[in-house]
Amino acid sequence: MTDTVAATSRTGRPAIPNVVGRLPEYLTIWVPLLLSAAHLISFSLWTIWISFTPSTLVPVSGWVGLRHYNAVLASRNWQIAFDNLLLFGSAFVLLSLATGLVLAILLDQRIRGENTLRSIFLYPLAVSFVVTGTVWSWLLNPGLGIQKLVQDLGWTSFRFDWLVDRDMAIWTIVIAAIWQSSGFAMALFLAGLRSVDADLIKAAQIDGAGPIRMYRRVILPTLWPITITVIVIQLQFAISTFDLVRALTNGGPGIATQLPALVVYDLMFQRGLLGRGAAAAVLMLLILLAVLLPYAAWRYFQRRRASHA
Numbered sequence: 001m002t003d004t005v006a007a008t009s010r011t012g013r014p015a016i017p018n019v020v021g022r023l024p025e026y027l028t029i030w031v032p033l034l035l036s037a038a039h040l041i042s043f044s045l046w047t048i049w050i051s052f053t054p055s056t057l058v059p060v061s062g063w064v065g066l067r068h069y070n071a072v073l074a075s076r077n078w079q080i081a082f083d084n085l086l087l088f089g090s091a092f093v094l095l096s097l098a099t100g101l102v103l104a105i106l107l108d109q110r111i112r113g114e115n116t117l118r119s120i121f122l123y124p125l126a127v128s129f130v131v132t133g134t135v136w137s138w139l140l141n142p143g144l145g146i147q148k149l150v151q152d153l154g155w156t157s158f159r160f161d162w163l164v165d166r167d168m169a170i171w172t173i174v175i176a177a178i179w180q181s182s183g184f185a186m187a188l189f190l191a192g193l194r195s196v197d198a199d200l201i202k203a204a205q206i207d208g209a210g211p212i213r214m215y216r217r218v219i220l221p222t223l224w225p226i227t228i229t230v231i232v233i234q235l236q237f238a239i240s241t242f243d244l245v246r247a248l249t250n251g252g253p254g255i256a257t258q259l260p261a262l263v264v265y266d267l268m269f270q271r272g273l274l275g276r277g278a279a280a281a282v283l284m285l286l287i288l289l290a291v292l293l294p295y296a297a298w299r300y301f302q303r304r305r306a307s308h309a
Contacts (some may be wrong), residue, residue, distance in 0.1 A: 036164045036198075044285065051278035059274060066277035077266070078280065081258040085172055085287075088259065089238035090091025093170075096178045096234055097227070100185025105215065107186070108193045121183040129180065134178040137163070166256040171240075171247055173257060175247055176276075181237065192226040193219065225302075232295045239288050260284045 051069070054062045072078050103121055107114055124132065139145045139196030142161040150158040162168035196219055204218045242261035249257040251266075264284065 047281050047285075049277045050275055051282050053275050055274040057272045057274065062131070065274070066225070068276045069283070070268075072263075072283060075263075077255055077263050078257055078260070078283075080255055081260045081263045084257060084259055085239065087189050088170055088173055088177075088241070089235060092173045092177045092181075092229055092238050094233045095174065096182045096185055097230060099178055099182040100230070101189050103182065103186040104189035104193055107190055107229075118187075121186050122216075123183070124180045125183055129241075129244040130247045132176055132180050133244045134294070136172065136179070137248050140172050151286070154214045162248065164253055169253060169257045173245055173248060174245060177238075181234060185234070188230055189223060196222055228295070228298070232291060235291045236288060239284065239291065240255050248265055248285045260287070 049060055051063065052063060053060060054064050106120075107118060111117070130273065140163040142148065142159075142162070142164060145160075147160040149156060150160070162172050200218055200222075201214065204214045209217065240261060241259055242265065244253060245257060245259055245262060246265075251258045251262045260280065264277050264280045266277075267273045267280055271277075
């Protein structure tokens with residue numbers, strides 16, 4: 001500080017910041033960030049271009065307009081995948097949100113063994129979705145999982161064959177996804193609960209508010225920014241889900257549990273329809289942007305409001 005002031009007084013101009021000394025820091029942060037951004041943007045643009053070409057097994061030049069998009073939107077696979085996405089996304093987000101909130105509230109009671117329980121609830125985040133799907137496929141398999149275990153215990157009429165039931169198979173993905181991701185929601189909600197102003201809680205207690213009313217009227221309303229963040233992140237996961245479904249049901253029985261990511265994989269790598277698969281990928285991107293852009297705009301206006309407050 002003294003050297004900077006001295007340099008300023010001698011030259012009459014502010015001293016130049018020591019940019020050279022911070023160069024390693026800038027390189028560490030900005031080089032990977034710029035490379036990742038360039039990779040994402042370039043391959044996104046390449047995929048968009050391929051979706052307008054007659055490409056099949058290999059990329060070729062040409063122009064077919066919206067033919068691939070019309071074909072994808074009219075296909076039964078995409079219609080089933082989109083319906084499944086609406087069901088899976090809404091059920092998964094709501095149930096994982098509720099599960100994470102309940103777990104966070106229970107842990108917020110300063111119970112004994114909190115650190116152990118928190119580690120147990122967060123453990124599924126350390127497991128890959130392929131492992132999760134494989135393990136749950138064993139548990140839900142009627143021939144060797146939960147159904148067989150209960151029947152071997154004497155309840156021979158017990159049935160839990162959702163994995164092979166066309167109407168219920170999508171719920172097996174919901175169950176596995178909730179097990180995988182509810183710990184993430186719990187961690188964010190718990191951090192929010194621990195950051196609630198203690199004066200608000202004391203004021204509510206003085207007013208005679210019971211635990212239920214305190215959570216409903218005082219504590220939970222302060223968590224709505226965290227709630228929105230959790231919803232957006234979970235929706236992003238639901239839209240891009242591939243490996244969990246691939247390992248658990250492989251889109252079956254039949255195509256009963258198809259999701260958009262599996263449609264893209266099927267078109268590109270199993271049928272060799274590169275242009276049509278690229279069109280399906282672009283449609284997935286548009287669905288994702290429909291979730292992320294409003295969230296980004298909301299965060300932008302929140303920051304502006306906070307800066308002007």
